[in-house]
Amino acid sequence: MRSHPFLLYNFQVYMLKDSFTDIISQYAGADTAGKFWREIESHYNNKKRRYHNINHLQHMLQQLTLVKHLVTDWNSIVSATCYHDIVYKVTRRNNEEKSTAIATERLASIHYPATGLQLCTAAILATKLHEPTTVQDINLFTDADLSILGAPPDVYKQYATGIRKEYALYPDFLYKPGRKKVLQRFLDMPFIFKTKEFQSLYETQARQNIQQELDKLQ
Numbered sequence: 384m385r386s387h388p389f390l391l392y393n394f395q396v397y398m399l400k401d402s403f404t405d406i407i408s409q410y411a412g413a414d415t416a417g418k419f420w421r422e423i424e425s426h427y428n429n430k431k432r433r434y435h436n437i438n439h440l441q442h443m444l445q446q447l448t449l450v451k452h453l454v455t456d457w458n459s460i461v462s463a464t465c466y467h468d469i470v471y472k473v474t475r476r477n478n479e480e481k482s483t484a485i486a487t488e489r490l491a492s493i494h495y496p497a498t499g500l501q502l503c504t505a506a507i508l509a510t511k512l513h514e515p516t517t518v519q520d521i522n523l524f525t526d527a528d529l530s531i532l533g534a535p536p537d538v539y540k541q542y543a544t545g546i547r548k549e550y551a552l553y554p555d556f557l558y559k560p561g562r563k564k565v566l567q568r569f570l571d572m573p574f575i576f577k578t579k580e581f582q583s584l585y586e587t588q589a590r591q592n593i594q595q596e597l598d599k600l601q
Contacts, residue, residue: 399441400424403465406458411493419489426469434545435471439531440464446527450580455520459499462490463506463524473550479511515577526581532569532592533576533585539592559600566593566600 400420407416427437443464447454454460466486470478483504490500506524509516513525531542550558569575575589576582 399437399444399465402444402461406461407493409458410495415493422489423465423469426471431549432471433548434542435468435549439468442531443527446530446581447523450523450527450578453519453578453580454523456499456502459502460506460520460524462486462495462499463503464527466503467507467510467528473552479508483507519578522577523580526576526578529575529589530581530585532589533581534588534592536592536595539596543596563597563600566597569593570597 403423404413404416404420407419424437427435427440429436444461447460447464451457463486466482466489468478468482469485470481472478475481486507487500487504490503495503502518502520505516505518506521509521509525510528513529516522531539534542546562547558550562553561570590570593574582574586576584576586
C-alpha cells in the first residue's frame with residue numbers, strides 16, 4: 384500500500400536548517416550562514432504564528448523533496464522556502480514584498496548568483512496570488528506551499544484552526560467573510576494546483592476540505 388505523502392512528515396525529519404546553511408555556506412562562511420538561519424528561525428518561531436511557522440517550512444521542504452527531480456534550481460527554491468513568510472503580519476497586505484526585500488538584501492550581500500536571486504524573489508512574490516506561471520520551479524514551489532489544502536481531513540482541520548488563531552484579533556463577523564472569500568477563490572480556479580504532480584496528489588482532497596470548511600463558516 385502506498386504511503387500518503389503527508390505521513391512522511393511524521394517519520395522522516397527533513398533538515399531544513401542544514402539544507403539552508405549548506406547553501407549559504409557556498410557563498411559565505413559558516414558564521415554568516417548561521418546568522419542568516421537564526422534570523423529566519425527567530426521570525427518563524429514567533430508565538431503568534433500558529434501555522435506560518437518552522438513546521439510549515441519543514442512541511443514545504445518535504446513536499447518539494449517529493450518532486451526534487453523536477454526542480455531546476457534547488458538551492459534557490461530552498462532559499463525561497465525559508466524566506467517566503469519571514470515577514471507575516473495579518474494586518475499587512477505587503478508581507479510578500481517585505482519578505483522579498485529581506486531575501487534580496489541577505490542573498491545579494493553574499494553575492495548569490497543573480498539568476499538564482501531572481502528566481503527566489505519571483506517565487507516568494509508568486510505566493511501572493513498563487514497563479515500559474517511559465518516557470519516550472521515556481522509552480523512546484525507554490526504548489527508545495529498550498530499542499531496543506533490537500534491534507535487528510537484531520538490534518539486540514541489543524542491547519543484551519545491554526546489560521547484562525549493567527550487571525551485571533553479579528554472577531555468572527557470580520558474573519559468569516561474574508562476567509563470565505565479566500566477559500567471560494569481557490570474553488571473557482573480551474574485547478575488549485577498548477578502541476579500534474581501535485582494535482583494527482585491533492586486536488587480532489589483539497590476541494591473536499593475547502594468545501595467542508597466553507598460549509599462550517601456559514
